[in-house]
Amino acid sequence: MKSGPFAFVRTTTFRLALVYSILFALFSAGLLAYLFQATVGEMRAESKTRLEAELRTLANAWNTGGPTRLEQSVLERVLVDLRDFTYQFENARGETIIGDLPRMPIEPIEEVGVSREGVFEIERPGPEGGSVVTPIQALVVRLGDGSVLMVGIKMDERIRQVNRITRAVATAAPVGFLLALLGGFFSARYAAHRAETLTKTAQGVMSGDLSLRAPVGGSGDEFDRLAEQLNAMLARLETLMAATRHAGDSIAHDLRSPLSRLRNQLEARLRGPIDEVSARETLGETVEEVDRVLATFNAILRLSRVNAGAEGTLLPLDVSELCEELAELFEPACEDAGIAFSADIASNLDLSGDRTLLAQAISNLLDNAVKYTPSGQSIVFYARRKDARIEVTVEDTGPGIPDTDLERVKERFVRLDEARTHAGSGLGLALVDAVAELHSGDFTLTRGNEDIGLKATLSLSAKG
């Protein structure tokens, strides 16, 4: 959207304000029309009926007795001051016969017997000086001999009242229209401004700065809520992006070395003499090396997906049962390796968890224990409830890990020198950490009992 001083004109708010202003104006006009019709129109119609009746009576007088009879009738009426009629009678030459107006205020129609309606004002000196203006509604008709008769009636006070209302509304309506427009203008500008900050944030994010957040006004209005949602979405996106980028970096960095090693081996073999036996041997080694690379690759992908929350479905799970199964799975391997294995699993350890991921995490801990605990030593595997948490612990009496490395080994690809003699990707404990986080838990490594060996604890939040 182009911006400029009048950009708000295109906003929805402004358009709505405009529409409402126009509706308001139409409504005012309609109201006036109705008011006019209901009062002035009706009164005029009523007056006109009376005027017509009066005119008919006088015309009758003329018909029966000619001008003399008419003059007499009018004079009688003036003297009696019948109601509030006003009369003016001119002969064919335009000379006033009856009436106090200087001349006929309304031009009659030439055709005889057809009346014409009109309104005029007369000005008379008021009782306390100055002058009083009286509006007169009148009918004028030309009689058979060319003389002209006018009958007028004073317009009621109510009509003047209506006239005042009409004037008031006619003045107020444009002002109201202007005010509505002005209100529309300001609310549109406010809304446009708020929307503009959101647009700016979105543009900033699109241009690559994922750390941008939309400002939240704090009033809790719909724009604030929108901004909060937008910010939450951005935060999630940023996490996912970071996880993806981290995985990408790790893959690039950590697959490069085995691949380079592989390439060098192959090249070294190429330079030497090639017979079938050595070629077969080289190919076999190559397949093994590639398998290792692929395994690492899969492990990184899985770890990244768990870290990003893209893998793992939390369902009701009996950890006791899972641990019993794992104990049963690993017990023979320990026995074979000459390690004393004991398991102590409390029952009914229920939580909401992903069976496969938890099984893999615990299995990683048991794997490590079996790998690094020398023959003749022992492994204790226990699971129990501790307050609102469920703790799964694998404790061994092996060589342990130096205090300074206890945190570091949880990071990706960190392998201590002592571990390099064993196969492994350096991702096992990182996965345990990620799985713990997925289950809103912690993974801690400490020295074992009496400062001997290693104690690995997975602390998970229990259900409910």
Added chain:
Amino acid sequence: MHVLVIEDDLEHAEFIEKVLSEAGHSVETAGDGSGGLSRAREDSFDALVVDRMLPEKPGLQLVEEFRNGGGTTPALFLSALSDVDNRVEGLKVGADDYLAKPFAPEELVARVEALGRRQVSGEPPVTVLRVGDLEMDLLSRKVTRGETKIDLQPREFKLLEYLMRHAGQTVTRTMLLEKVWNYHFDPQTNVIDVHISRLRAKIDKEFEHQLLQTVRGAGYCLQA
């Protein structure tokens, strides 16, 4: 076995064909989803190997339509997507097994052969399994070899049952972990080997003929 491989990647299809042919199976290939579906319907194959990403008709849809049309040929999904969710999705539409790419040739052969042994519906369920003089009664849960009664732990029983149901076929460690323990990951230590050697000690140790063989680089095979 007569196997239909539906895979659009030509090189990959050739590899699968070669691996299965070398294991003694006759293989036919189809390069896209719709073609694969009509081939699967036309002929009676013993097993289908279906890639999940196919042109024209994705593998999931193919297997679903095949099953809805009454097709019963066992099917194995091949996929680069190895999440548990994807696996569950694949089994839900009616596939019988799921193998993530890349895979070892032995793994593919073992799994395809395991498919062929699926119990044919309509037959009365088997209650006694026999391999040589080894006998397993699934109802009374008794195992005997010759005259000797063999005591097994529940898990050992399950392990032996799986091996007996696939007697004569190579069964990989991953398959055992999946089917017997229901775990979909690889423990780094040789936990399965240890369980096998315990089982072997119970069923083979005192007998001259060894039933449970180790297949080098692949897995195990129970054979009379």
